[in-house]
Amino acid sequence: MKIVVLVKHVPDATADRRFTDDNTTDRVGVDGILSELDEYAVEEALSIAERGDAEVVVLTMGPAQAADALRKGLQMGADAAVHVVDDALHGSDAIATSLVLADAIEKSGDVDLVLTGMASTDGTMGVVPAMLSERLGLPHIGAVRELTVGDGTVTARRDGDVASETVQARLPAIVSVTDQINEPRYPSFKGIMAAKKKPFQTWSLDDLGVDADQVGLSAAWSVVTEVTKRPPRSAGEIVDDDGNGGARLAEFLAERKFV
Amino acid sequence: MTEVLVLVDHADGTVRKTTTELLTIARRIGDAAAVFVGSGYESAKDTLGRYGATKVYIADAAELDEYVIAPKAQVLATVASSAAPAAVLITSSLDGKEIAGRLAVKLGSGLVTDATDVTAELTTEQSAFAGAYTVRSRITHGTPVITVKPNAVTPEPAPATPVEEKLEIQLPESATRARIVERQPRAATGRPDLAEAEIVVAGGRGTAGDFGPVEELADVLGAAVGASRAAVDSGWYPHAYQIGQTGKTVSPQLYVAAGISGAIQHRAGMQTSKTIVAVNKDREAPIFAMADFGVVGDLHTVLPLATEEIKKREG
Ligand SMILES: Cc1cc2nc3c(=O)[nH]c(=O)nc-3n(C[C@H](O)[C@H](O)[C@H](O)COP(=O)(O)OP(=O)(O)OC[C@H]3O[C@@H](n4cnc5c(N)ncnc54)[C@H](O)[C@@H]3O)c2cc1C
Numbered sequence: 001m002k003i004v005v006l007v008k009h010v011p012d013a014t015a016d017r018r019f020t021d022d023n024t025t026d027r028v029g030v031d032g033i034l035s036e037l038d039e040y041a042v043e044e045a046l047s048i049a050e051r052g053d054a055e056v057v058v059l060t061m062g063p064a065q066a067a068d069a070l071r072k073g074l075q076m077g078a079d080a081a082v083h084v085v086d087d088a089l090h091g092s093d094a095i096a097t098s099l100v101l102a103d104a105i106e107k108s109g110d111v112d113l114v115l116t117g118m119a120s121t122d123g124t125m126g127v128v129p130a131m132l133s134e135r136l137g138l139p140h141i142g143a144v145r146e147l148t149v150g151d152g153t154v155t156a157r158r159d160g161d162v163a164s165e166t167v168q169a170r171l172p173a174i175v176s177v178t179d180q181i182n183e184p185r186y187p188s189f190k191g192i193m194a195a196k197k198k199p200f201q202t203w204s205l206d207d208l209g210v211d212a213d214q215v216g217l218s219a220a221w222s223v224v225t226e227v228t229k230r231p232p233r234s235a236g237e238i239v240d241d242d243g244n245g246g247a248r249l250a251e252f253l254a255e256r257k258f259v
Numbered sequence: 260m261t262e263v264l265v266l267v268d269h270a271d272g273t274v275r276k277t278t279t280e281l282l283t284i285a286r287r288i289g290d291a292a293a294v295f296v297g298s299g300y301e302s303a304k305d306t307l308g309r310y311g312a313t314k315v316y317i318a319d320a321a322e323l324d325e326y327v328i329a330p331k332a333q334v335l336a337t338v339a340s341s342a343a344p345a346a347v348l349i350t351s352s353l354d355g356k357e358i359a360g361r362l363a364v365k366l367g368s369g370l371v372t373d374a375t376d377v378t379a380e381l382t383t384e385q386s387a388f389a390g391a392y393t394v395r396s397r398i399t400h401g402t403p404v405i406t407v408k409p410n411a412v413t414p415e416p417a418p419a420t421p422v423e424e425k426l427e428i429q430l431p432e433s434a435t436r437a438r439i440v441e442r443q444p445r446a447a448t449g450r451p452d453l454a455e456a457e458i459v460v461a462g463g464r465g466t467a468g469d470f471g472p473v474e475e476l477a478d479v480l481g482a483a484v485g486a487s488r489a490a491v492d493s494g495w496y497p498h499a500y501q502i503g504q505t506g507k508t509v510s511p512q513l514y515v516a517a518g519i520s521g522a523i524q525h526r527a528g529m530q531t532s533k534t535i536v537a538v539n540k541d542r543e544a545p546i547f548a549m550a551d552f553g554v555v556g557d558l559h560t561v562l563p564l565a566t567e568e569i570k571k572r573e574g
Contacts, residue, residue, distance in 0.1 A: 014523060
């Protein structure tokens with residue numbers, strides 16, 4: 001069985017994330033990491049591989065430094081990595097991203113399961129897996145907190161908006177997992193050393209046969225017209241509880257007409 | 260005027276408040292047309308009319324409930340290709356965003372998610388990087404597909420009598436590949452829905468597992484209860500009530516954070532709350548930097564006293 005895990009290199013949320021002059025996310029001037037929500041997908045792939053027999057490939061689309069996210073995946077235990085990198089991809093929207101990833105998944109060949117995180121921690125849209133499902137004609141189960149793979153099918157517990165559902169689909173399938181599904185492992189020293197020798201492929205748009213005018217900022221189907229930094233919320237009145245804190249709180253709520 | 264499609268978010272015909280918000284936004288842009296998928300339309304009818312739907316497309320077939328997400332995207336795509344709407348509006352929730360992603364690919368359309376507002380000219384406003392930035396965008400290709408966050412606007416009634424159009428939907432095989440084999444609706448709590456609530460009282464690790472004081476304050480305020488991930492991970496409160504990046508995003512009039520430090524991932528889910536109140540025993544907790552009012556103290560004494568005081572005031 002072959003599992004492809006889609007991962008994204010994102011600016012660290014604890015750093016001072018910002019936009020560049022063309023209103024795209026600054027991916028160079030801010031320290032990047034493997035999107036924490038993708039670690040859950042990598043972990044799930046590795047634990048499936050440990051239970052049965054599977055090859056785990058981590059796949060990303062992103063600028064040169066996005067290779068770091070793949071390296072982290074390899075250090076955790078993935079078998080191989082694929083990096084789709086091309087200058088023309090800068091500024092691609094979710095639609096273009098899904099186009100490129102769909103082609104990359106097809107090029108990977110004989111994929112049984114595509115695993116993803118629930119959303120990236122930078123754009124936080126959470127739409128790419130559903131888009132891939134449309135493009136590849138594969139079933140997608142999102143918001144998954146429990147996953148069983150076997151006998152050519154996946155059975156997943158899905159935390160939907162209003163109900164918890166058990167959903168079944170035949171393989172090949174796409175599954176996005178939440179942070180409730182497992183506890184991602186840390187790379188071991190052995191894993192870090194082993195990662196250096198694992199297969200690492202780099203594909204350009206030409207390799208995928210994708211036309212450069214279908215991707216990137218100029219081909220995006222939405223434009224950002226304005227980005228403004230919000231003034232930080234200023235702290236209001238902070239009082240020490242001298243036995244009266246509860247009453248002060250009630251008083252504040254009454255002043256603001258909440259009671 | 261052109262139609263603006265609104266996907267109705269409902270449970271067996273009980274329309275969620277978010278849908279009345281979307282209808283309100285749709286009326287700024289054109290004629291509000293609701294798309295109702297599933298059973299229970301008769302119960303939904305009045306609310307949709309009251310908030311100004313002049314048209315309702317109804318796709319009511321038991322089969323539609325057997326599969327996740329894909330059937331709703333299919334119905335919307337079918338309506339959109341014949342009605343040529345100015346835009347399609349969907350609630351920004353987990354399900355809503357998956358539907359929107361599929362629809363955008365089907366229609367070959369641009370997509371904006373998590374809008375906090377949409378103007379008459381279809382400019383969207385979003386909040387980025389956990390509320391640090393405001394971003395305005397425009398969709399330049401196809402029929403704009405926009406998901407809008409709960410509490411983006413105040414729903415305004417504008418009574419209309421909708422023209423009803425029943426749809427015959429043939430689900431293509433591709434929409435039936437993920438089958439629901441079992442479903443457990445979330446247990447009702449008797450409190451308002453978290454995403455829709457005007458007031459949210461949330462507890463964190465500082466509750467030490469006792470959510471009693473949080474729930475009692477919530478109940479005197481008529482509020483929903485939320486929790487931080489630390490509280491959820493400790494098994495003190497169900498995940499469905501988690502607020503933050505990997506839980507619900509809330510934007511209430513009042514947010515009370517009790518025993519919550521205010522980590523960036525938590526702030527991502529509550530930063531756009533109008534008024535923020537914090538109770539925390541650590542004066543240095545980051546949550547105080549964004550609080551309109553804060554009490555440095557033990558929540559186990561501060562919350563019960565506040566609850567008593569409010570009860571007294573309300574007689
Ligand atoms: C990828 C990722 C996603 C995440 N998603 C989320 C998310 O969706 N939501 C979320 O909440 N977190 C999320 N987190 C976790 C987040 O980073 C924090 O760990 C979490 O929010 C901390 O919860 P807390 O504030 O309850 O606990 P802590 O940070 O431990 O804070 C507890 C606070 O309670 C105070 N306290 C203790 N006792 C008392 C008392 N008796 N009275 C008053 N105050 C008291 C302490 O002073 C402290 O400030 C995520 C993290 C990652 C990496």
